Ligand SMILES: Nc1ncnc2c1ncn2[C@@H]1O[C@H](COP(=O)(O)OP(=O)(O)O)[C@@H](O)[C@H]1O
């Protein structure tokens with residue numbers, strides 16, 4: 001079932017993108033790439049936070065690990081593009097597991113703190129190494145080999161690459177939908193809602209949380225690799241905490257534990273960013289436009305947390321064939337209600 | 348002797364800072380019985396449940412379940428041995444419906460693995476079986492009509508029933524029930540206890556039940572332990588216990 005608000009907003013978003021496309025094709029390609037990149041990252045946070053309730057405040061760090069793994073392998077070692085993508089996901093997953101192992105067993109806030117720290121630490125490490133290191137320190141990483149270099153026309157090459165990014169976005173979306181609409185989805189939500197109760201019905205919550213962070217980090221790493229091969233250049237200061245913040249906003253305004261909602265949230269945040277960027281050329285603002293963007297997004301999140309904490313597209317029950325059993329049996333079985341009851345059914 | 352006891356608690360002590368919540372507790376539950384644990388508020392009943400179910404490690408003493416030493420074992424492992432508990436204050440998975448709460452409590456659903464969940468054909472059959480069982484259980488407990496409600500949006504009494512339904516989904520050997528009839532009207536309370544008696548008689552399930560409403564409780568249980576200030580101060584059949592002057596004094600003292 002499609003949520004009405006979600007559908008209407010989805011159409012509006014699609015309309016705006018189509019309008020962009022009519023005006024400027026390469027600008028639109030760029031927009032589509034960013035949508036795919038951020039949607040993969042936001043979906044990975046949805047797995048961790050929306051489903052499993054794990055507060056990962058260092059998302060950008062895992063994206064950076066993926067980006068730099070792919071970039072260094074390509075630029076310094078000439079590793080083929082597809083292998084770089086896989087290596088990026090594995091490297092980010094390893095860092096995710098490394099952080100999850102000691103923290104996931106502890107209280108929730110420890111995970112939040114360690115991820116904030118790791119997110120910034122990765123950027124600072126990348127930045128404060130000599131410029132002659134393979135990743136170039138503060139000068140950044142150059143020389144990433146362009147993928148699809150057998151396509152000679154650069155415009156066509158961009159189309160192919162953006163197309164691949166969209167395919168990987170769909171892959172991520174389908175993966176999340178499968179996980180979310182399976183018995184696993186229920187277990188993750190049970191951990192999010194009440195971990196002790198989840199343990200008491202036999203769920204090995206530690207393992208589930210560890211894997212959620214590991215797999216979520218793998219997806220973030222994949223997004224990072226896509227970023228690296230799009231720009232063919234990486235700078236540590238691209239991976240600021242602001243990126244993590246934006247991804248959180250996407251998940252919160254879109255709707256936690258709702259993948260379609262998260263994609264919608266991604267589109268809205270990105271479009272706000274783009275539209276304010278365009279607007280600044282036409283409207284004279286009394287303040288620095290970049291601050292204005294941050295303020296706008298900040299205001300948005302406050303409004304959502306206050307008035308619509310469930311997000312634009314609220315969470316839905318986990319869809320499995322079990323619902324069919326209920327639909328078939330409940331109408332027949334529910335007769336007992338008529339036999340007169342203790343009176344507990346009224347709230 | 349230990350053979351016909353499914354649960355044995357031996358010399359368990361548990362302190363919280365300066366508070367001695369459990370002090371040398373020795374008790375047991377015979378296989379296939381409904382055993383009660385009573386005592387005034389704050390006497391340590393819930394703490395004993397938490398020690399048995401693996402939430403707290405005892406400072407001293409041992410807990411045995413069905414031939415296994417489960418002292419300090421984590422709750423999820425104890426569950427898989429066949430010992431399932433419910434909570435005094437219901438702990439719902441509040442973002443999920445009643446139905447999903449019950450479904451989640453099934454044992455060994457192959458679709459709960461990250462890899463297998465991706466291929467529906469692997470887990471579909473098991474899921475359908477679990478779904479039928481969940482409907483059966485909700486029907487027995489008369490919560491089928493609220494199956495689609497969000498579990499945070501039902502009454503406290505209904506939450507107690509959802510707790511019980513979740514507990515039953517794994518066909519446990521033994522249930523630890525912390526005030527299963529608290530907050531429900533007397534008619535429903537009797538129905539709950541009749542249902543528990545049915546589980547004992549038909550499925551041979553063992554139970555340890557904390558309950559405040561002795562009038563209802565004593566009609567159903569086989570054996571009673573009385574707790575006071577962290578110690579077991581009396582035990583026996585409901586008749587013996589209700590005539591025990593120590594017990595009468597404790598309950599009079601409380602009022
Ligand atoms: N987690 C805890 N931390 C500190 N004190 C506790 C804790 N749990 C229980 N207690 C104390 O242990 C005693 C027994 O509590 P409890 O087991 O809940 O009693 P009952 O269930 O019999 O009413 C009380 O004095 C209570 O305050």
Ligand SMILES: [Mg+2]
Pocket residue numbers: 392393394435
């Ligand atoms: Mg209690």
